[in-house]
Amino acid sequence: MFFSRTEDYIQRFLLQRNIHKPYDLTIKNIASSLDIPVYYWEYSSECVYVNERCLIFLNSNRSEQKQWQEFGHEIAHFLWHTGRQEFLPPTFIELQEWQANYFSYHLCIPTFMLQRIKTKITPKYVMNLFNVEYEFACKRLEMYRNKWLASI
Template sequence: MCQTYMEDFVHELYTRMDILEPHQLSYQNISTNLGIRVLHWYESSQALFFNNQSYIFLNTYLSEEQKWQDFCHELGHVLLHAGNQKKLSKEFIRYQEEKANLFMYHACIPSFMLKQLKICDATYETIKMIRELFCVEENFAKKRLERYLNNLFYRHVVYNEQFISNWL
């Protein structure tokens, strides 16, 4: 069955870096592979481009789970966007933030890794396993798992409708 653009993008990105298992997912590993400098500071996390170098600033006070999630959000900006948000319209900033959030969920918990786990429910035990395996917060794991399962269900329904239509 087909995947979304974001699923394909993340899968290709991680495959190029030889990141194929959840234990390989870390902002240190990914930033090193991509040549992105990660700095810690006391302000909100953000991405910056300067002299052809990408920087991601992570808030020092965040938990490791929050740092990983923030890193993936900011990485979405680095990989998918260009320019200074201070010069953009509110609508375009909102679009970029939504796109970075979508990337964040897929980068923190890639679909191709979930598929390997053969997950079929969103019970507390499954959410806990995802949270621990991918080093994310519980609500984050729950939301990502719900989206993943909804997409699987939707693809299954569409695939079966196409099969039935073609068969009739």
């Protein structure tokens, strides 16, 4: 199975940061490797720029799994997008949000790590291994399966 550009990018990104296994995938590991402070607050999660420095804010009321998933989304904005969305046309904002969601699925459950799993891959197993919510694991496995089916 070939890797998409996103999968290649994420694999390189993680391996450059010495993140090789699912238990290495943490907010702390990734944020510290990028020198991005993460703050927890009661509002929605977002990536903000203050004096050209990125700050990530995560909702403190969410589960650890949801915070991890939202972190993946916000990191995508930091790595792939520039500027402030409020000045963009609505269709461009939709595109950026779609890209950030797609990125989040692949960062939180990287393809190269999925390929290493030797046991039967189930949503519950993936949920526990990668510390994500059940629905998130289901969606990511659907993406993985569809890609695998398309390649054969």
